[in-house]
Amino acid sequence: MPRKKTYNYNNIKLIVSAVFIVALVIGLLQWINSRKVKFVHYEAFGIDMPVAFSIHGIDVSRYQKKIAWQGVKEMNVANIQLNFAFIKATEGVTLTDKQFRYNWRQSKKHEVPRGAYHFFVPSLDPVQQAKYFISRVKLEKGDLPPVLDAEVAGILPVNVFRARIQAWLDLVEAHYKVKPVIYTNAAFYEKYMGPGFNEYPLWVAHYYERKSPRISRPWTFWQHNDKGNVNGIDAKVDFNVFNGDIIAFNELLIQ
Template identity: 50%
Template sequence: MASKKKKKKLSWFIFFILLIGSGLMLFFGIRWYLYYRVATIYYPAFNIPIPKKYMIHGIDVSRYQDLVAWEEVKEMEDQDIKLGFAFIKATEGIGNRDIQFKRNWRRTKKAGIIRGAYHFFLATKDGKTQAENFIKTVDLDKNDLPPVLDVELTYGVSHDKIRTEVKEWLDVAEAYYGVRPIIYTNIDFYTKVLGDDFDDYPLWIAHYHQPGKPRIKRSWVFWQHSEEGRVNGIKSKVDFNVFNGDSTDFKNLLIN
């Protein structure tokens, strides 16, 4: 009999804990949802909610978006949102070049879209040779965005080694183009791998499903807030980004 009473008490205790846990999850879930709704506006044409309070919006593309009709991208508008810039994948590792880069690079400029080029970093390869691959591929002109290093995977390489090779890429690119490169990564990689060694570089941060801004303490210039966007002239889904500043700040970031 005593054993049955203990089991009954234990069952009620577990039920009580689960009830409290479910209530807290529901409370914080509703709270996050309401905050998300307040901080974003859903744009049907783009098929995503877009954070409020940002003036300048853009996308990033690679060969995975196939052939892009950049004139249609430029002309697209939903309410008060137009796309003002595009980051384009140029290179990867020590010898790979994106098969759509030349076409995208040429046609974004022709369409009147501010363009930027990025390199996808392979941690298993040395930074200098990777930077040379990018430099051989990308000619940056006046009013282009600074070069971008996309670094987000370790491939089992030590963090110290990654930081060394990343710094090498950044130094070589900066010496050649005469402008400080932008680092693209996600919050987890920046915090755990790069750390504060690169806090003086402009940051393009990826952090999805956040209501008003990415949850990172340091300053940032671009925020990739969604990978589910739809844009006229692009058949597949595309990443959406905002610039953290006004038109004057944006102009000052461009190569002069």
């Protein structure tokens, strides 16, 4: 009669545990790698560019002086072009960026998809700020949605600050019939805004980050660098990417 095989169940448990741990580690490494964004340095831009994204853009204000928009439009480095521009329009209740009208007209003339943003001053009436922005910015078909730049809260309690930016967002959305984009940095969003504003497209600033922006909610635009070079601009420029393909980008534009 043949001998029955005997099994050391303790050894089997150890083997199963080891296999599980290895699989877990491999999965974790794959997840980490999936969050990495490949950057390539381009001398013409003067910065490292996240080449996993296909749609790149800039944002400008009076600090970029008088821009030669034809140079912006024609710049092409290794098939990377600048596909959009956010332009500062207003601040508070009385300030219009001195280059806004010129930038707004010239970007349109040179067929650079454009968006206008308002720098929010928390100590001032949000309704008056929204009305001031609306009085200065006429959005047209093919433009990006309006943007609220909210990056300072001053001495306001969080709940008051949130109520004020919500008032601006509500009035602007009602006027333009499109949901505004919120611009801020990752840490500020987490501290002063949070889940109550997750329905709005987010343009998040997180410079020199070698992965995607460290923020817990989905984002639409990522401002990844503030020291880029662009043909036609005699100053350093903020660089951004859109988190999606050309179809998603076109769907975001005002119809």
